[in-house]
Amino acid sequence: MNIRVFSPAVLDEALNCLQQPEGQVLAGGTDLIIELRKEKRKPQYIVDISNIKELKSIELGEEKIRLGAMVTFADIINNEYIKNSIPSLWEAAYNMGACQIQNKATIGGNICNAAPAADSIPVFLSLAAQCEIKSASGSRLVPVSEVVLGSGKNCLKADELLTAVIFDIPRTNEVFAFSKLGKRNALAISTISCAVRIYCIDGIIKEADICTGSLGSKAEREYNIQSYMLNKKMGTLDINEAADILSAEVEERLKARSSITYKKAAVKGVIKEALQKCINRYHEVQCKGCESNE
Amino acid sequence: MKKRGKGIGSIFYGTGYGNGFPDVSNACAELKADGKIYVYAGATEVGQGAKTALSQIAAEAAGVKLDKVVLVHEDTSKTPDSGTAAASRQTYNTGNGIRIACEQLKQEILSIAKEALGTNTTMGIKINNDMLEVKGLPDKKISLQELYIEAEKMGKTLRVDKAFVAHTMKMDDETGQGAPYWPYTFATYCVEVEVDTDTGKVDVLKAVCAQDVGRAVNPMLVEGQMEGGFAMGMSWALYEDLGLSNGKIKNDNFSKYIIPTSLDMPEIKNIIVEDPESTAPFGAKGIGEPVMIPAMPAILNAIYDAVGIRITKLPASQQEIVRLIQEKENQQ
Numbered sequence: 281m282n283i284r285v286f287s288p289a290v291l292d293e294a295l296n297c298l299q300q301p302e303g304q305v306l307a308g309g310t311d312l313i314i315e316l317r318k319e320k321r322k323p324q325y326i327v328d329i330s331n332i333k334e335l336k337s338i339e340l341g342e343e344k345i346r347l348g349a350m351v352t353f354a355d356i357i358n359n360e361y362i363k364n365s366i367p368s369l370w371e372a373a374y375n376m377g378a379c380q381i382q383n384k385a386t387i388g389g390n391i392c393n394a395a396p397a398a399d400s401i402p403v404f405l406s407l408a409a410q411c412e413i414k415s416a417s418g419s420r421l422v423p424v425s426e427v428v429l430g431s432g433k434n435c436l437k438a439d440e441l442l443t444a445v446i447f448d449i450p451r452t453n454e455v456f457a458f459s460k461l462g463k464r465n466a467l468a469i470s471t472i473s474c475a476v477r478i479y480c481i482d483g484i485i486k487e488a489d490i491c492t493g494s495l496g497s498k499a500e501r502e503y504n505i506q507s508y509m510l511n512k513k514m515g516t517l518d519i520n521e522a523a524d525i526l527s528a529e530v531e532e533r534l535k536a537r538s539s540i541t542y543k544k545a546a547v548k549g550v551i552k553e554a555l556q557k558c559i560n561r562y563h564e565v566q567c568k569g570c571e572s573n574e
Numbered sequence: 575m576k577k578r579g580k581g582i583g584s585i586f587y588g589t590g591y592g593n594g595f596p597d598v599s600n601a602c603a604e605l606k607a608d609g610k611i612y613v614y615a616g617a618t619e620v621g622q623g624a625k626t627a628l629s630q631i632a633a634e635a636a637g638v639k640l641d642k643v644v645l646v647h648e649d650t651s652k653t654p655d656s657g658t659a660a661a662s663r664q665t666y667n668t669g670n671g672i673r674i675a676c677e678q679l680k681q682e683i684l685s686i687a688k689e690a691l692g693t694n695t696t697m698g699i700k701i702n703n704d705m706l707e708v709k710g711l712p713d714k715k716i717s718l719q720e721l722y723i724e725a726e727k728m729g730k731t732l733r734v735d736k737a738f739v740a741h742t743m744k745m746d747d748e749t750g751q752g753a754p755y756w757p758y759t760f761a762t763y764c765v766e767v768e769v770d771t772d773t774g775k776v777d778v779l780k781a782v783c784a785q786d787v788g789r790a791v792n793p794m795l796v797e798g799q800m801e802g803g804f805a806m807g808m809s810w811a812l813y814e815d816l817g818l819s820n821g822k823i824k825n826d827n828f829s830k831y832i833i834p835t836s837l838d839m840p841e842i843k844n845i846i847v848e849d850p851e852s853t854a855p856f857g858a859k860g861i862g863e864p865v866m867i868p869a870m871p872a873i874l875n876a877i878y879d880a881v882g883i884r885i886t887k888l889p890a891s892q893q894e895i896v897r898l899i900q901e902k903e904n905q906q
Contacts, residue, residue, distance in 0.1 A: 461773050463892070464813065465837035469829070471892070472773075523772075542774075542893040545900065549772030 283316075284325040291334055291443065295416040297327045298439045305329060305441060307350060307389035310381050335388070335443060338362075346412075347445045349388025353400075357382060365449075367561070368406065368456035368475050372399040375460055378467050388442045394428045394498065401428055401499040402475040403458055405491035409447040415440045431497040453565060454479040457557035460493075461550050470494045472547050474554045480514050480562065490551070495530050495543060504529040505551070514562050519555045523548035575771045578779070579880025583872030584762040587864040588755025590663040594744030597663065598737055600654035601671035603632065603679040605732040609704050609719035611636050611679065614646045617668045618659040622862055623795035624668075630791050631669045631855045635676035636683075637701040642718070654735065662860035663740070665791065666757065669855035670738035678734045683721060686732070690716050690724045741853070757851045759859045760786040763804070763868035765840070767876040771899055774892035776812055776877060778838075784845040785865055789857035793846060800844045800865045807869025809833045815889050 285306075288294045297303065304323035306312055307330065315321045329335060335350035338359055345366075347356075356362055356373040363370045376399045377385060390400045391411065404424045411427045413420050413436060424445070427435050436442060450456070457476045462468025473493035479486050488509040493499045505526040509517065531544040591597045602614040613632045619625040625645060633640045646652050656668040684696035687706040691714055693699060698709050707715040716724070725732050745752035762784045768777045783800050790796045813832040817824030825831040850857025874885045883898040 461775065461892075463832045464835055465777075466835040468832075541900075542896055545896050546773040546892065549770050549775070552772070 283323060285328055286325065287328040287331050289331045289333075291332050291414070291441075292416075294327055294329050294332060295414060295439070295441060297325075298441060299416055300325065301438065303327055303438065305392070307386040307392075308352060308384040309389075310377075310385045311389065311393045311395075329441070340449070343449055344446050345449055347387055349442050349444055350386050351388075353377070353382040353385050353387070353390075354379075356387070366407070366456055367557075368458040368477065369400070369403050371458040372403045372460075372473070372475065375399070375458075375466075387445055391424065391427060391445070392434050392436065392442055394430070394432050394434050396431050396497055396499075397470045397473070397494045398499070399458075399460065399470055399473055399493065402473055402491040402493040404445060404447070405499055405501055406456075406475040406477045406489040407447040408489065409445050411442055412444040412446060413440050414443045421446070425501065428498050451479065453481065453562070454487075455558045455561040455565065457554045457561065459550050459554040459557065461546055472543060472550045474547070474550045476551075476554045476558050478509070478514070478558050478562070483514050485509050485512050485514055485517070490526065492526075492530070492547070495547065496534060500533070502526055502529050514559065517555065517559065519552050519559075520548075522555060523551050526551050576768050577771060577880040578766060578768050579876045579878065580764065580766050581872045581875025581877070581879055582762060582764050583868035583870065583875065585760070585864065585867045585871075587662065587759045587761075587867065589666050589757055589759060589860050590661050590740045590742060590755060591657075592661075592742050592755040593752075594742055594754070597657065597667060597740040597742055599656045599663075599667040599671035599740075600735070600737045601656060601668060601675045602654055602733065602735045603636065603672070603675040604734070605679065605683060605718065605722055605725075607719065607722050609717060609722065610642050610644050611638060611676070612644045612646060613672055613676065614653045615668050615672055616650065616653040616656040617647050617664045619647065620659050622659070622664075622799060623792065624659060624664045626795060627665055627791045627858070628669060628672055631665075631858070632672050632676045634856060635673045636680050638718075639703050642704055662759070662862040662864060664862075665858050665860045666851075666854050667738055667740050669791075669858060670853075671736055673855040674738060675734045675736040678736060679732060682730075682732055682734065683718070686721055686725045686728065686730065687716060689728070690721065757788070757853060757859055759788075759861060759864045760847075761861075761864050761868045763807075763872040765869070765872045765876050767873060767880060769877055769880045769895065771881060772896075774895035774899070776873070776890065776892075776895065778808055778812075778840040778873060778876075780843075781840050781869070781872075782843045782845065783865075783868075784847055785861055786847045786849060786859070787861055788851040788854050788859035789848050790846050791856065791858045796846055796861065797844045799861055800846075801842050803861075803863075803865025804842055804869045805834055805839060807866040808839075808873060810866070810888060811870040811873040812889050812891075815891070 286297045302324035304326050306326045306328040335348040337348045339346040353373040390398045409424045410421045460470040460473040475491045477489040488506045490502045490505050508525045527544045534540045604612045617624050629643050629645045633643045687699050688696050704718045705715045741756040743753045764782045766780045
């Protein structure tokens with residue numbers, strides 16, 4: 281195997297490198313290096329983007345949060361703002377892989393690798409995140425739902441690079457949760473994952489985003505349970521009924537697969553846990569509001 | 575829904591090869607010029623603590639402190655055959671071989687000391703760390719190093735080779751009856767689990783483990799083996815699966831062959847039961863395998879207590895648990 285490796289320190293140089301054919305971007309390398317060893321991929325050259333500082337920052341703006349593509353799972357775990365304000369993203373990062381993987385794996389790599397079990401993708405879907413994609417000839421913003429096309433497939437052209445993930449700053453009365461099922465409590469690949477975002481006005485659910493992973497070839501938004509939840513009172517949300525609706529929705533989508541008997545049952549346990557966390561977090565927000573009013 | 579249940583598993587385990595198969599542990603003990611007792615045994619330390627426990631047995635039998643014992647093992651150019659580190663047999667079998675060799679060496683040391691110190695019997699001599707003293711007259715003494723020189727002058731070598739042969743009988747081929755092993759080790763474990771009826775996920779919340787050890791040569795090592803054994807038994811019950819398919823192993827690395835992490839382990843309370851075995855070295859029996867066995871039946875019984883299903887195929891995977899729960903609901 282004879283592969284040329286470019287390690288540019290600035291973004292423009294990386295984009296120039298990508299204009300040659302048969303290239304491969306290297307981010308954290310937690311998937312790519314294994315595939316290179318197994319010779320599943322045989323690129324002519326590699327563009328290592330791990331030295332590009334501008335891809336590593338977490339920027340909190342007035343309205344938007346911008347995560348550079350090279351932000352690692354460990355960066356997310358260590359970010360107090362994300363931990364407190366967007367716990368779904370934090371929980372997904374915290375429960376993903378081993379410490380060593382968390383140190384190296386990046387959110388850009390997780391999205392572009394497009395594994396069905398990728399834990400960050402359902403979270404970014406639920407946050408309606410946009411991906412900033414650049415090439416030497418320009419830049420575009422694409423919703424994450426249109427970036428991930430299927431197992432191992434993304435929408436990027438050969439000369440393009442995912443440079444950042446951008447989504448809205450959370451509002452008051454907006455709660456988040458992520459739950460996953462694996463074969464054990466740590467170092468487990470998700471068998472099923474659920475990311476939830478709920479926004480309430482006066483205790484009524486006005487926005488609900490429910491996105492699942494590992495149920496099909498890519499993470500999906502689950503529309504039936506979302507519409508079920510809309511305009512329900514957060515305080516009296518029937519999570520069992522919601523779970524039944526999601527289960528039916530998943531069964532409809534995956535009915536041809538042998539794993540469906542188990543997954544349609546197990547998804548209920550995962551969504552119930554995520555919804556319960558959201559309800560608990562909503563109560564916490566309300567209680568804090570009460571205290572500050574007094 | 576999450577449901578809790580409790581379960582008990584009790585086992586007995588025959589030590590050694592058993593069923594009439596020759597089970598011999600050779601051991602050798604020697605006093606060397608540095609005044610230390612060298613013990614040679616082909617017992618393999620595989621992390622279970624054999625090196626520590628066997629050195630303790632040697633020190634106790636020879637009547638010296640632990641730092642006067644040098645255990646030489648895992649070197650076939652120097653050690654006699656002590657059999658495999660298998661069948662939970664090293665503490666009992668090789669422990670016995672070492673005990674016999676060291677007790678004999680102690681007698682020979684005392685005989686030389688009797689000559690050197692001028693007492694009429696060996697009973698009048700006491701070993702005090704590396705000194706041999708006349709009882710009631712502690713100023714009259716000789717060190718182990720000096721004793722080695724005395725023995726050399728007398729033309730005597732202080733080296734003892736011994737073998738311990740375990741009691742084992744072939745079972746009757748027709749009836750399957752007999753006395754294949756001696757001794758037996760007993761254990762009872764109790765666990766509490768929580769089963770998620772939607773996902774089939776089992777969390778082991780708490781375990782109380784009572785293990786008969788005969789005598790705990792080293793209680794900390796015993797506890798270490800008990801917790802390690804529980805983890806292996808729990809792994810057997812809930813996780814480990816080679817995934818054999820037409821003779822091929824599908825789960826051929828640790829990303830697919832699942833074993834528990836520290837986040838999966840419950841709080842474990844260990845109860846060491848000491849009931850000395852008369853044929854064992856200072857009463858101590860082997861526990862290498864026994865510590866693993868009761869965890870699995872205890873967990874499966876606890877799952878039954880929680881959700882009323884009987885697991886008959888291992889591991890009790892999340893899929894299988896959900897399938898059995900649904901099967902039970904459909905029958906009702």
